[in-house]
Amino acid sequence: MRRLLPHPILACFLLVLWLVLQQSAGFGHILLGSIIAIAVSAAATAVIPDQVIVKRPYKLLVLFAVAGLDVIRSNLAVMSVLFHPRPKPTAGFIEMELTLTNSFALAILACILTATPGSAWLEYDRERSTVLIHVFDVVDEDAWVATVKRRYETLLLEIFE
Amino acid sequence: MSVAILEWSLLAAQVMLGLGMLATAYRMIAGPRAQDRILALDALYVVALLLLITLGIRNNSQVYFELAMLMGLLGFVGTVALAKFLMRGEVIE
Amino acid sequence: MIADLPLWLSILVSAFVVLGALLTMAGCFGLVRLKSFYLRIHGPTMGTSMGGGLILLASAIYFTVTRERLVVHELIIFLFVSLTTPVTLMLLARATLFRDRVEGQIDVPRRPEKLAPKD
Amino acid sequence: MTGMNHIAILPILIPMAAAVFNLILGDQRSNRRIVGVNIAFGVLLVLVSGLLLTVLAQADTAAAAVYPLGNWPVPFGIVLVADRLAAMMVLTTSILALAALVYASARWHSRGTNFFPLFHALVMGLNGAFLTGDLFNLFVFFELLLAASYGLALHGGGRNRVRAAMHYIVINLVASFLFLIGVALIYSTTGTLNMADIARAVPHIAGDDLGLFEAGVAVLGVAFLIKAGSWPLHFWLPNTYSSAAPPVAALFAVMTKVGFYAILRLWTLVFANQTGPELAFGQNVLFVLGVATIAYGSVGALSSKALDRLASYLILVSAGTLLLAVAYNSPGVTTGALYYVVVATLAAGALFLLKDVIDQVLPAEAQILAVSLELYGDEEEVLDEDQEVSRTIPAAATLLSLCFAVAALVMAGLPPLSGFISKFAMLSAAFSAQASPSAATWWMTGAMIISGLFVLVAMVRNGINIFWTSMPDDGLLRLRALEIWPIIALLTLCVLLAVFAGPAMTYFSETAAFIHAPQSYVDVVLPQEVAS
Amino acid sequence: MPEDWPLPSIPTDFALPLLCILPFLASVFVLAAPGKKYRGAVWSTAIVSAVLSVLSLALFPAVADGGVIISRIEWIPQLGLNLTLRMDGLAWLFAVLITCIGFLVVLYARYYMSPKDPIARFYALLLAFMVAMLGLVLSGNIIQLAIFWELTSLVSFLLIGYWYHRGDARDGARMALIVTGMGGLALFVSMMVIGHIVGSYELNDVLASGSKIVESPLYPVALILLLLGAFTKSAQFPFQFWLPNAMTAPTPVSAYLHSATMVKAGVFVLTRFWPVMHDSQLWFWIVTYTGLATLIFGAYTALFQRDLKGLLAYSTISHLGLITTLLGMSTPLAAVAAIFHIANHATFKASLFMAVGIIDHEAGTRDVRKLSGLRKFMPFTATLAIIASAAMAGVPLLNGFLSKEMFFTETAEFDPNIFVNLSLPIGATLAGMLSVAYSIKFVHGVFFGPPPTELEKVPHEPPALMRRPIEILVLICLAVGIIPGITIAPYLAAAVPSVLGAATPYYSLSVWHGFNLPLIMSIIALVGGAVIYVPYYRRLRDVDGVPLTHGLVGQRLFERLLVTATNRWARHLVAAFGTQRLQPQIFTVIFLALAAGIGAGWSRIGNLPLPSNFDPVLGLVWVLGGVCAVAAAQQAKFHRLASMILMGGAGLATCLTFAWFSAPDLALTQLLAEIATTVLILLGLRWLPKRSPVPESTPWAARFRRYRDFGLAALVGLGTAIASYAVMTRAAPDGISDFFLANAYTQGGGTNVVNVMLVDFRGFDTMGEITVLGVVALTVFGLLRRFRPGSDSADRPEQQRMLDDYAPGASENVADDFLRIPALFMNWMFPIVIVVAVYMFLRGHDLPGGGFIAGIIMSLAFILQYMAGGTRWVEERLRILPVLWIGWGLLLALLTGLGAMVLGAPFLTSAFAYAELPLIGKVPMATALMFDLGVFALVVGATVLMLIALAHQSIRRPKAAGSNKPKQRAGLDKWN
Amino acid sequence: MELTLAIAIGILSASGVYLLLRPRTFQVIIGLSLVSYAVNLFILSMGRLRMDAAPVLSGANANIADYADPVPQALVLTAIVIGFAMTALFLVVMLAARGLSGSDHVDGKGD
Numbered sequence A: 001m002r003r004l005l006p007h008p009i010l011a012c013f014l015l016v017l018w019l020v021l022q023q024s025a026g027f028g029h030i031l032l033g034s035i036i037a038i039a040v041s042a043a044a045t046a047v048i049p050d051q052v053i054v055k056r057p058y059k060l061l062v063l064f065a066v067a068g069l070d071v072i073r074s075n076l077a078v079m080s081v082l083f084h085p086r087p088k089p090t091a092g093f094i095e096m097e098l099t100l101t102n103s104f105a106l107a108i109l110a111c112i113l114t115a116t117p118g119s120a121w122l123e124y125d126r127e128r129s130t131v132l133i134h135v136f137d138v139v140d141e142d143a144w145v146a147t148v149k150r151r152y153e154t155l156l157l158e159i160f161e
Numbered sequence B: 001m002s003v004a005i006l007e008w009s010l011l012a013a014q015v016m017l018g019l020g021m022l023a024t025a026y027r028m029i030a031g032p033r034a035q036d037r038i039l040a041l042d043a044l045y046v047v048a049l050l051l052l053i054t055l056g057i058r059n060n061s062q063v064y065f066e067l068a069m070l071m072g073l074l075g076f077v078g079t080v081a082l083a084k085f086l087m088r089g090e091v092i093e
Numbered sequence C: 001m002i003a004d005l006p007l008w009l010s011i012l013v014s015a016f017v018v019l020g021a022l023l024t025m026a027g028c029f030g031l032v033r034l035k036s037f038y039l040r041i042h043g044p045t046m047g048t049s050m051g052g053g054l055i056l057l058a059s060a061i062y063f064t065v066t067r068e069r070l071v072v073h074e075l076i077i078f079l080f081v082s083l084t085t086p087v088t089l090m091l092l093a094r095a096t097l098f099r100d101r102v103e104g105q106i107d108v109p110r111r112p113e114k115l116a117p118k119d
Numbered sequence D: 001m002t003g004m005n006h007i008a009i010l011p012i013l014i015p016m017a018a019a020v021f022n023l024i025l026g027d028q029r030s031n032r033r034i035v036g037v038n039i040a041f042g043v044l045l046v047l048v049s050g051l052l053l054t055v056l057a058q059a060d061t062a063a064a065a066v067y068p069l070g071n072w073p074v075p076f077g078i079v080l081v082a083d084r085l086a087a088m089m090v091l092t093t094s095i096l097a098l099a100a101l102v103y104a105s106a107r108w109h110s111r112g113t114n115f116f117p118l119f120h121a122l123v124m125g126l127n128g129a130f131l132t133g134d135l136f137n138l139f140v141f142f143e144l145l146l147a148a149s150y151g152l153a154l155h156g157g158g159r160n161r162v163r164a165a166m167h168y169i170v171i172n173l174v175a176s177f178l179f180l181i182g183v184a185l186i187y188s189t190t191g192t193l194n195m196a197d198i199a200r201a202v203p204h205i206a207g208d209d210l211g212l213f214e215a216g217v218a219v220l221g222v223a224f225l226i227k228a229g230s231w232p233l234h235f236w237l238p239n240t241y242s243s244a245a246p247p248v249a250a251l252f253a254v255m256t257k258v259g260f261y262a263i264l265r266l267w268t269l270v271f272a273n274q275t276g277p278e279l280a281f282g283q284n285v286l287f288v289l290g291v292a293t294i295a296y297g298s299v300g301a302l303s304s305k306a307l308d309r310l311a312s313y314l315i316l317v318s319a320g321t322l323l324l325a326v327a328y329n330s331p332g333v334t335t336g337a338l339y340y341v342v343v344a345t346l347a348a349g350a351l352f353l354l355k356d357v358i359d360q361v362l363p364a365e366a367q368i369l370a371v372s373l374e375l376y377g378d379e380e381e382v383l384d385e386d387q388e389v390s391r392t393i394p395a396a397a398t399l400l401s402l403c404f405a406v407a408a409l410v411m412a413g414l415p416p417l418s419g420f421i422s423k424f425a426m427l428s429a430a431f432s433a434q435a436s437p438s439a440a441t442w443w444m445t446g447a448m449i450i451s452g453l454f455v456l457v458a459m460v461r462n463g464i465n466i467f468w469t470s471m472p473d474d475g476l477l478r479l480r481a482l483e484i485w486p487i488i489a490l491l492t493l494c495v496l497l498a499v500f501a502g503p504a505m506t507y508f509s510e511t512a513a514f515i516h517a518p519q520s521y522v523d524v525v526l527p528q529e530v531a532s
Numbered sequence E: 001m002p003e004d005w006p007l008p009s010i011p012t013d014f015a016l017p018l019l020c021i022l023p024f025l026a027s028v029f030v031l032a033a034p035g036k037k038y039r040g041a042v043w044s045t046a047i048v049s050a051v052l053s054v055l056s057l058a059l060f061p062a063v064a065d066g067g068v069i070i071s072r073i074e075w076i077p078q079l080g081l082n083l084t085l086r087m088d089g090l091a092w093l094f095a096v097l098i099t100c101i102g103f104l105v106v107l108y109a110r111y112y113m114s115p116k117d118p119i120a121r122f123y124a125l126l127l128a129f130m131v132a133m134l135g136l137v138l139s140g141n142i143i144q145l146a147i148f149w150e151l152t153s154l155v156s157f158l159l160i161g162y163w164y165h166r167g168d169a170r171d172g173a174r175m176a177l178i179v180t181g182m183g184g185l186a187l188f189v190s191m192m193v194i195g196h197i198v199g200s201y202e203l204n205d206v207l208a209s210g211s212k213i214v215e216s217p218l219y220p221v222a223l224i225l226l227l228l229g230a231f232t233k234s235a236q237f238p239f240q241f242w243l244p245n246a247m248t249a250p251t252p253v254s255a256y257l258h259s260a261t262m263v264k265a266g267v268f269v270l271t272r273f274w275p276v277m278h279d280s281q282l283w284f285w286i287v288t289y290t291g292l293a294t295l296i297f298g299a300y301t302a303l304f305q306r307d308l309k310g311l312l313a314y315s316t317i318s319h320l321g322l323i324t325t326l327l328g329m330s331t332p333l334a335a336v337a338a339i340f341h342i343a344n345h346a347t348f349k350a351s352l353f354m355a356v357g358i359i360d361h362e363a364g365t366r367d368v369r370k371l372s373g374l375r376k377f378m379p380f381t382a383t384l385a386i387i388a389s390a391a392m393a394g395v396p397l398l399n400g401f402l403s404k405e406m407f408f409t410e411t412a413e414f415d416p417n418i419f420v421n422l423s424l425p426i427g428a429t430l431a432g433m434l435s436v437a438y439s440i441k442f443v444h445g446v447f448f449g450p451p452p453t454e455l456e457k458v459p460h461e462p463p464a465l466m467r468r469p470i471e472i473l474v475l476i477c478l479a480v481g482i483i484p485g486i487t488i489a490p491y492l493a494a495a496v497p498s499v500l501g502a503a504t505p506y507y508s509l510s511v512w513h514g515f516n517l518p519l520i521m522s523i524i525a526l527v528g529g530a531v532i533y534v535p536y537y538r539r540l541r542d543v544d545g546v547p548l549t550h551g552l553v554g555q556r557l558f559e560r561l562l563v564t565a566t567n568r569w570a571r572h573l574v575a576a577f578g579t580q581r582l583q584p585q586i587f588t589v590i591f592l593a594l595a596a597g598i599g600a601g602w603s604r605i606g607n608l609p610l611p612s613n614f615d616p617v618l619g620l621v622w623v624l625g626g627v628c629a630v631a632a633a634q635q636a637k638f639h640r641l642a643s644m645i646l647m648g649g650a651g652l653a654t655c656l657t658f659a660w661f662s663a664p665d666l667a668l669t670q671l672l673a674e675i676a677t678t679v680l681i682l683l684g685l686r687w688l689p690k691r692s693p694v695p696e697s698t699p700w701a702a703r704f705r706r707y708r709d710f711g712l713a714a715l716v717g718l719g720t721a722i723a724s725y726a727v728m729t730r731a732a733p734d735g736i737s738d739f740f741l742a743n744a745y746t747q748g749g750g751t752n753v754v755n756v757m758l759v760d761f762r763g764f765d766t767m768g769e770i771t772v773l774g775v776v777a778l779t780v781f782g783l784l785r786r787f788r789p790g791s792d793s794a795d796r797p798e799q800q801r802m803l804d805d806y807a808p809g810a811s812e813n814v815a816d817d818f819l820r821i822p823a824l825f826m827n828w829m830f831p832i833v834i835v836v837a838v839y840m841f842l843r844g845h846d847l848p849g850g851g852f853i854a855g856i857i858m859s860l861a862f863i864l865q866y867m868a869g870g871t872r873w874v875e876e877r878l879r880i881l882p883v884l885w886i887g888w889g890l891l892l893a894l895l896t897g898l899g900a901m902v903l904g905a906p907f908l909t910s911a912f913a914y915a916e917l918p919l920i921g922k923v924p925m926a927t928a929l930m931f932d933l934g935v936f937a938l939v940v941g942a943t944v945l946m947l948i949a950l951a952h953q954s955i956r957r958p959k960a961a962g963s964n965k966p967k968q969r970a971g972l973d974k975w976n
Numbered sequence F: 001m002e003l004t005l006a007i008a009i010g011i012l013s014a015s016g017v018y019l020l021l022r023p024r025t026f027q028v029i030i031g032l033s034l035v036s037y038a039v040n041l042f043i044l045s046m047g048r049l050r051m052d053a054a055p056v057l058s059g060a061n062a063n064i065a066d067y068a069d070p071v072p073q074a075l076v077l078t079a080i081v082i083g084f085a086m087t088a089l090f091l092v093v094m095l096a097a098r099g100l101s102g103s104d105h106v107d108g109k110g111d
């Protein structure tokens, strides 16, 4: 089973992807999609050797909901700055220490921070476990860091570690 | 009525997206540095993708979907390559 | 040709589309108006996040109604864009960061233990 | 579909199969069996092409094998039209290809990767270009033969090759753009891509669209002229041909003929439906270009210091000769031109191969030294008794010089070989075309005769340098059988074509008659309900 | 005499081919015979030429009474070119000269040529020459005549160059070939013109055409070209110069070709066509006075020669001039004299050449200054040479006297034109005097006087057999000179009517015609010649060069022309009308294409209506696209990356336009090709040299070039814009497109019409196209295997060096974690992109997508991994064999097509069906899908091969010093 | 719309042609790309412009008047593929030439 399906999560994801692409959940599509998903996920072991273990999958939904809300908020915030006649963001670099070490979790965090307007993940230092972030409009640096840690890092720690 | 609303709002949206594209074009030309241009190209891909989605609504057609999807999925390959070239001087090491 | 929807739906779709386009355009204008690269990096994400999301959502609603079945494959585009945009931005930002450091730009934070110029 | 009908497509499929064979079995260069299979493919191609020609030669005058690919009705699907013209070009290509292939399998195939697949792809492209009856499919096969020729031109590497190939590629890419623009304009005004269908549609083009159509034809013509090697679009040719690996250059001898073929085919099909100033103008332009190309090629031949360069300029001379013949637009002249295209191709191919054999035999720099001796002279030679005893020429050198002489005679168009016969056929037809020879006839005569003289001078100079001043006479000359036999075979064919010029001429004149009666082509290709 | 001819007559239609074929076979035999024995070659040649002599002599009865033998072999009847052998009196006379003198020359050469010489080649060439010459004189078809004419030039080239290791032999051979070859081509055209006038190339028809030729408006052309041929061959002024240079040939060759046969070809042709071409003023003036000039010039120049062969060569030129003059005078009697002199000259000149050969052979030199008093050493040879010289000088009782008297008689005829009336006799007498003088110089200088002192060996008589040919010839000179009536008369009587026909005049061959003006002229010539020679003989012997006419040496002109014109001028011309530089080439191509398009289309472009509709969004898209295109062009020189990015903008606009105008497949393909191209160019960009910053000022010439190019580019843009606008605003013609829309689903089994066209309707195009892609990939691969980077980019890229300069080792560290998180994303993309590729592939037949699109998507999946992990990292994990992908892709496409053929349908005939599978339902089973799978495989293979072969270049170079990674060659080899 | 596209084709081809005439290989390769965009659009325009008429049939009973001319699209597809291949080829040849001659001038000399 391990050999046949080295990446079950990936395989499931690919099957869902296939069905959404086909816009159909007919038996034929599920069958063909399963074959493709299993074959492709097996082939993917070449470049994705480590299996991803999600300990609390339902928390992922929470994470996405939180991220979604933040995205909306920051979109509006950034737009208000941009539509200001003379946009003067108080931008700055923030270096933040992370307790998170799982690279998959880090990637998700990077993704969320970068995808959210107003913050951008610049570089991660593995030795010091710090990440350099550029923030569009910093009001209070410590508060910002605290928010990120509270809203995302703890969730990610729960999910992956 | 609802058709008119949709038509006009789609036209407005498309014009806005078009203007957004021009903005990215400005940055692509003005630079000043390569990263600015690459950033603009990446943004351009996203805007083009959205323009296609609006075109799909306008034409009531789904044939543009895959094009938009591939722009979203693979548009970044070019910009990643550019970014990597910028950083490393070569795309594949 | 564009399809005839119930009025409230067409208003909803129109609003999503226009708002999404507006956000996206705002992000692009950010590319023009903002003064430094690190600031400009935030502009395009408006298009990839909420701007794009709204337009895709509009599309999903529109086609769900016109095709009379659930159309959610716009989700895939949103997923792909969300996964890929950070990659480009991170690489670009990193590259810029290093260049600025090497060129001695003072307002860029440096990492002493790794990139300190050695005599 | 009977088995015989499939012959029309085999000249394309056989080289393709050969290329695939090589790709899948890998680039196993040392493997003699691979070489053997490749040669077998070449032989098979010659046999099939010969069969195609034989079948067509025995059929009645208007015969052409029409092969609807995918079994789609004719103006819609792509169709192959193997008429006499196509068949003779295919056979010429196949023979030349076999010779070059055999020659290359002695040494040259191992000078780089994937020689055989590229070689077969070029042959596939050439045969496809000759056989197709579809304008866009012609573009595709042009691209195929060009793509393969790029690879082959680069075969062996080195600075000169790469530089020449780069120029060659850029020019031909531009030519491809022109081709596309031309095809697009023609499609936009006729609504079709099938050549016969275009010919049928031309009289029905709306008045306003005629300008667009003609612009398309003209742009397409420029693209063909580039490939045909017409002055002043020929610049790429001498460098490319002279720097290419010899067996490659030998096969390239047929490439300019593709341009000639395309011009002849479309000229007769499309322009024949036109009358008036456009036809005359096009004819004049083509004629002037032909004369200029001959002149340039002849002068270039005179200026050449090395045999490969000389051969490249001879290609130009023959290109110009063929353009003249097309411009003359008369079945008799075309008959001669068809004969000419075959012998000039075979002889030029042989010359490129011969050059390589000579290079192996001659001491290094011998040719250059000889030329400077000629220029700066050693006039005050002391004559002593010993000098009145000639040297013994080794058999190998005799053989080489004989080959050279035959090639030289054919290329210069001197009696009694096929080059002369072809020129005679063209001129004789031109003279008998009118009661009093036109200015064009005189120009053609002058161009052909004077170029013949120039080529003679150039060939004599090179021949003397090679065989009389540089050739070592120590009997150490070794010729590889794989290398000398292809040359002998090609030249023997030239001689045989002279000896059996009568029957050959019958074939060519029937071919020319068919080409110059475009309605018969249209009738054969198009089903009647479409044609009417 | 003819009535009781001693030899049995032979079947004549067999004889003529035999005359030509026999020496040909002998020639091949001699050349190819195993061992090439000296004696074998000599004797087989001698026997063959003897047989030929007898054969030709034996044919006399057939032509004696105006008979004509014709045998014809059909060659190219369509063109009126057949091998017609035709013998009449004139041809017989020449055939006899060729075969008999040939036989004598062969015998002579047996002793002349060194035993060390490779004699087989010599005799083979002599025989070949005999074929050519016989073919020429026996030609019954005028094109055939031109053919054999050129053959004589070609073979004589080889004979003159027999001692090819000698520079003068090579030069002489080349000059002879070029001059006579040129004349031959002129003659060929003349024959074409005559054939056109007459309506036939058969000599019979030509000779029967009466005054048709002379009356034709083409007559001057035909005549001048004919004369060009005849004059070059017969070394007439001003083309005489090649003949003395041809004297570098072995003496037997000179005796044969340059006295008796080949040089006579010119006057032969003049004689041959005399009946149908002589009757004009043009003929008279050109031929007569060219002949006269040659006559005098040759004789004058001969007088100053030091080399005996040179003297004889100029004498030959002079005598050929005499014959030409006779032919030019256009009277029947002059023609008779010409024919007579042809025969006479052949005998005495051949014998003289042989004598000179003996002298050369025995004394070791032909220099008249070194020779003296040989009469005592070789009395027989001396006697023979003296008699022959006397014949040459026109001394009574020798054959030369008879024909010369006839010549004098003709020149002395009254002509109403005072110039003609004076110039001909005076010129003739003058030339006679000169010829006497050079004959005396020859005899006196060589055989009389004190014994020679400067010779390297003591001369003595040659072997008796070597003298035998001379003896025979001298005997003929005497016999003809003394008793012409019973020796030459019957043959002349056969030859003359074959030229003059009914116009044959009465002529007398008797030695004594009474004391008349011609005799006085002869006496003046004899005495005058002596008077010229005696007082000046020392000076004449030692003179170096020819006084007065020194500047008239055509040879120098010729050589300068040959060397300068064919080398320097030719190179200048080639450079002036061609170029090695690419930019002017492209400019020419584009300019001509533009000119052709405008020239053909402009006047009939028709109306261009005003725009009727406007889409603001598309307008905005093209503001973007246009701006990007222009900016890309502007940035391409100094900011490559910027230019590429801008090009991407223009490409995206193109892609959107495809989508806009209902071409989703195009938009997809454009997008993917664009991305792949970007990656490709970026991979290559690393190997281009660093571009120095924008220079402050541009040279004027460069600026001009830019403006000019800009102008052309703008015109091209305008032209394409107008053409496309014109098309778009007009109605489409009824074309083939409806068929595809109507039948794609019902016949092709797919709803995506474009894809059905690609894999089915026009699948053959696609097959060609994928082969192109495969071929290009193989080319790229082959080229990159030998890739050698420029010296300045062999090192690591600047970006990496910069980092290391900033902090040593930083580059490696940074590379390490630069990509850490992005790479994770890129790796995860791999399965996703593959699934998308499969999806795009499977839907292609019905919706936008298909093999090509899926193929590029798939290869981008691979590229992404290469970018994320590096070449080594990927290739440790994935084994991609792109060449095999290409091969299998092509094979699949080919097999799909062949499958139809197996079933008896044409190649690529498609079949589709819906298989009803349990649980799954209808599954489309189209052969087109198989074909598309081939496309997919090939595209993956080709794209990956190109991208990866390029990427491999980066790891071929040695890494930074101190790096412990092993140096590795590209590892490309393992793919094959 | 027609005018927009015509101008687009004109600008693309003019920029491309200008670059083709430049001396640097990189300029030429960008020029080739731009010209190929222009040519592809040109071919597309030969089928006349249709919006919202992608030749993807709605089924067996589709009305063929509702669809754009598929022929130019098929031609452009082939042209794009070949253009892609040729760009790749030219790129590599230009790199090889640059490596061998040390210059990125199209004639391999000068700077």
Ligand code: NA
Pocket: A113, A114, A115, A116, A117, A118, A119, A120, C041, C042, C045
């Ligand atoms: Na962000």
Ligand code: NA
Pocket: B042, B046, B072, B075, B076, C081, C084, C085, C088
């Ligand atoms: Na993106």
